[in-house]
Amino acid sequence: MEAAAAKLVIREKITGATAAVFAGSVEIPEKFIRTTEVQEAGAVVSEDEVFELPVVDMAKLLDPELSASETAKLGSACRDWGFFQLTHHGVDEAAMQQMKDSAAQFFGLPLESKNSVAVRDGGFQGFGHHVNASSGDKIDWAENMFLFTEPVQDRDMDLWPANPPTFRHALDSYSVEISNLARRLLGFMATDLGVSQEALQGAFFGGGDADDDTGRQPKQQCTAMHYYPPCRHPEKVLGSLPHTDTLGLTVLMQVDDTPGLQIKRGGRWIPLRQLLGAVVVIVGDILDVLTNGTYVSVEHRVVPDAERGRTSVVMFHEASVQGFVTPLPELLTGGEARPRYRSIGILEYRKGSSRALAQGRRFVDTLRM
Ligand SMILES: O=C(O)CCC(=O)C(=O)O
Numbered sequence: 001m002e003a004a005a006a007k008l009v010i011r012e013k014i015t016g017a018t019a020a021v022f023a024g025s026v027e028i029p030e031k032f033i034r035t036t037e038v039q040e041a042g043a044v045v046s047e048d049e050v051f052e053l054p055v056v057d058m059a060k061l062l063d064p065e066l067s068a069s070e071t072a073k074l075g076s077a078c079r080d081w082g083f084f085q086l087t088h089h090g091v092d093e094a095a096m097q098q099m100k101d102s103a104a105q106f107f108g109l110p111l112e113s114k115n116s117v118a119v120r121d122g123g124f125q126g127f128g129h130h131v132n133a134s135s136g137d138k139i140d141w142a143e144n145m146f147l148f149t150e151p152v153q154d155r156d157m158d159l160w161p162a163n164p165p166t167f168r169h170a171l172d173s174y175s176v177e178i179s180n181l182a183r184r185l186l187g188f189m190a191t192d193l194g195v196s197q198e199a200l201q202g203a204f205f206g207g208g209d210a211d212d213d214t215g216r217q218p219k220q221q222c223t224a225m226h227y228y229p230p231c232r233h234p235e236k237v238l239g240s241l242p243h244t245d246t247l248g249l250t251v252l253m254q255v256d257d258t259p260g261l262q263i264k265r266g267g268r269w270i271p272l273r274q275l276l277g278a279v280v281v282i283v284g285d286i287l288d289v290l291t292n293g294t295y296v297s298v299e300h301r302v303v304p305d306a307e308r309g310r311t312s313v314v315m316f317h318e319a320s321v322q323g324f325v326t327p328l329p330e331l332l333t334g335g336e337a338r339p340r341y342r343s344i345g346i347l348e349y350r351k352g353s354s355r356a357l358a359q360g361r362r363f364v365d366t367l368r369m
């Protein structure tokens with residue numbers, strides 16, 4: 001029983017049989033079929049229905065004349081939607097392109113090559129796929145690669161692909177670029193929230209010690225790369241189950257222009273088309289807690305495309321205050337004194353949130369007061 005309970009989130013090695021299914025079998029095996037979940041989760045808004053999806057422009061955030069109004073726009077996106085697309089983000093173009101190329105080339109390799117960095121038994125990092133034990137061991141229609149990128153001492157270099165040869169350098173450079181972007185964005189979020197930049201940035205960046213909220217290294221950055229193969233029956237499978245991101249701040253880059261990511265709003269799914277050159281910024285559960293519920297983490301999922309594969313590179317940033325997931329103390333003084341979430345130690349949070357995710361629940365809901 002104990003062992004079964006612990007076995008909730010599983011990543012598994014991708015077998016030749018699964019690779020053959022992804023490569024275009026007409027019949028979809030039962031273990032991939034999610035028809036009920038797809039239907040029960042709500043209607044998809046048609047692409048031609050007009051929606052004002054939030055777009056924030058970093059060039060405006062940095063322009064002294066436009067910064068205040070653009071910061072307000074960023075704030076309302078985080079409060080009302082839980083995500084936005086960011087244009088003119090300033091991420092080094094060469095680093096971005098090398099990361100896109102390396103990810104696409106990696107997923108394009110034969111299975112045996114990819115399996116040289118396969119997830120180990122009971123492990124989390126490496127190449128594999130998600131198996132959801134709580135829904136009868138169903139498998140997501142996706143291949144994914146998970147790697148801890150920060151702090152540097154947490155990197156498991158044995159699982160960083162040596163092929164394509166650009167991969168390691170690309171991930172290392174892109175990781176630094178996205179850390180810098182995250183820090184900059186958090187500065188504008190702090191302004192919008194009326195808290196000090198040190199408080200919000202310090203929750204995400206530290207000196208490597210959980211109690212040291214002053215350094216420049218991200219406390220934890222985890223990178224996911226996903227490849228969603230095309231599926232002839234996209235209504236029957238899911239590339240990623242509906243979820244909110246359990247860490248603090250997510251920066252998502254799409255490698256191609258295949259649709260697939262959908263955001264939940266008002267009980268319906270809104271397909272998101274990434275703007276050319278933009279990145280998608282998503283509020284995660286920990287940022288929801290830090291802001292005492294002012295910013296909302298948003299539910300999203302991925303539906304594969306019938307004709308084209310889709311590849312994405314996603315970086316998640318963890319945050320804590322003196323080792324606790326808790327509303328920022330600055331927000332609890334003065335007017336809004338009532339905490340909406342109880343505090344929890346970061347290790348307990350990690351355990352609880354991954355277990356809840358595997359059961360299709362949101363752990364943060366259990367922290368609400
Ligand atoms: O691939 C995507 O666009 C979304 C992936 C995602 O939601 C995640 O990795 O948490």
Ligand SMILES: [Fe+2]
Pocket residue numbers: 243244245300
């Ligand atoms: Fe996500």
